[in-house]
Amino acid sequence: MDCGDAEIGLDFKDVKYWIPCAIATMCAMANRWTSAGRDVRIISLEACPARGYLQRMDFFDRIGLTLPENFQRNTPGTSFVELQQVLPGIARLHDSVAQRLGACLAGTDDPANEVLRFAQYAVGEIVANCQQHAGKPGFVAAQYIGGKDWARIGMADYGMGILEGFRLNNSPDYFEGMTDVDAVALALQPWKSSKRHLKLGPYGESPNRGAGLTMIHHMIAASYGELIIASGNAIAHIRGDNPVKIEPLPGGMSLPGTSVSVLFLRTQIASFQELLVHAQQSMSLTSEPDEDIFI
Amino acid sequence: MKTIFHMAERFGTFLSDGDVANAFRFTEVEPALAQGHEIIFDFEGITNMTSSFCNALVATIVAHHVEDFATRIKFSNCDSLVKQFIKGAVALGRKEAKEFA
Numbered sequence: 001m002d003c004g005d006a007e008i009g010l011d012f013k014d015v016k017y018w019i020p021c022a023i024a025t026m027c028a029m030a031n032r033w034t035s036a037g038r039d040v041r042i043i044s045l046e047a048c049p050a051r052g053y054l055q056r057m058d059f060f061d062r063i064g065l066t067l068p069e070n071f072q073r074n075t076p077g078t079s080f081v082e083l084q085q086v087l088p089g090i091a092r093l094h095d096s097v098a099q100r101l102g103a104c105l106a107g108t109d110d111p112a113n114e115v116l117r118f119a120q121y122a123v124g125e126i127v128a129n130c131q132q133h134a135g136k137p138g139f140v141a142a143q144y145i146g147g148k149d150w151a152r153i154g155m156a157d158y159g160m161g162i163l164e165g166f167r168l169n170n171s172p173d174y175f176e177g178m179t180d181v182d183a184v185a186l187a188l189q190p191w192k193s194s195k196r197h198l199k200l201g202p203y204g205e206s207p208n209r210g211a212g213l214t215m216i217h218h219m220i221a222a223s224y225g226e227l228i229i230a231s232g233n234a235i236a237h238i239r240g241d242n243p244v245k246i247e248p249l250p251g252g253m254s255l256p257g258t259s260v261s262v263l264f265l266r267t268q269i270a271s272f273q274e275l276l277v278h279a280q281q282s283m284s285l286t287s288e289p290d291e292d293i294f295i
Numbered sequence: 296m297k298t299i300f301h302m303a304e305r306f307g308t309f310l311s312d313g314d315v316a317n318a319f320r321f322t323e324v325e326p327a328l329a330q331g332h333e334i335i336f337d338f339e340g341i342t343n344m345t346s347s348f349c350n351a352l353v354a355t356i357v358a359h360h361v362e363d364f365a366t367r368i369k370f371s372n373c374d375s376l377v378k379q380f381i382k383g384a385v386a387l388g389r390k391e392a393k394e395f396a
Binding site: 098111112117120121124125127128131132205208209211212215272273276277280284285286287292293294295 | 308309311312313314317320321335342343345346347348350351354355364365368369370371373375376378379380381382383385386387390
């Protein structure tokens, strides 16, 4: 599907419910195609029960289609945050957007709230990964389903993908014959970043330690959440503290770029600091007595 | 001589971006250290941060100055969460200093 110049049709007939990562991924894919000069056509939208939701998420706007809106747009409150574009190399997500994403996921904008602190952390690390590694724009969105207490953030880009990141940056961890499954597994290991070895960047050191994604992994495991990472033809599922499952995407599918989905339950986040300590200990970052550095 | 960096004034209350931290370290903190200054990072008003930011700033400084960082660098007005981030970054910096020694 990624080759050629033929028009691409997206059939929405059976679409009933979308999570943010899926919306962001389709948005990234469509932007990849349109930026390559291909036309994207929407099929069977009238029959799609999720049409209104997708419009409210700005999905069609973000892929360059303007559709009539037969509904009144209301402030989404903490139900969702529409797709936001993340540009490569931009220092950080605009503060107001970051605040909206965090407030949606946590249900509050109280900076001392434990859920908000975890949500900010997850958003910050995931968005930074896209900005630093993708080399192409990405999209991020958030959603909260009150009845299930599901807080979800989804991020997707149409950049180089994890495997190409290791290869193009001449990472010492790259090897001939490395697969997408190998690359995704590597990215989940501590201290494995495709750029960690780049000591001669503009500021003398790489800011990338290969810690952010692994820290989220440990926090998700400890809070019984879910982390999904897809890149190339590989997908990793992490559900609570179950063993990590990494496998090829079904049906020979391949996904240019990288998609990340984080799901957590607000009720499982009692203390962000405890999750942080757990993640640090899991990565052998045990602190020595250094109280004299704090004044 | 002391140099005080007020983190919230420079970066907002949520310290998130590792690239920004890396640039700050290289262009402002390291030159002050090279001039023999004592550095104080003031975290007044900081409510949260990412590991990426903290590691890019603190772990790298510790790795570069592992012998004397504890006497030349101080962190003020840290709440318990910020302290925990900094402790983790100090541990990482020490680990990297050993690896690259």
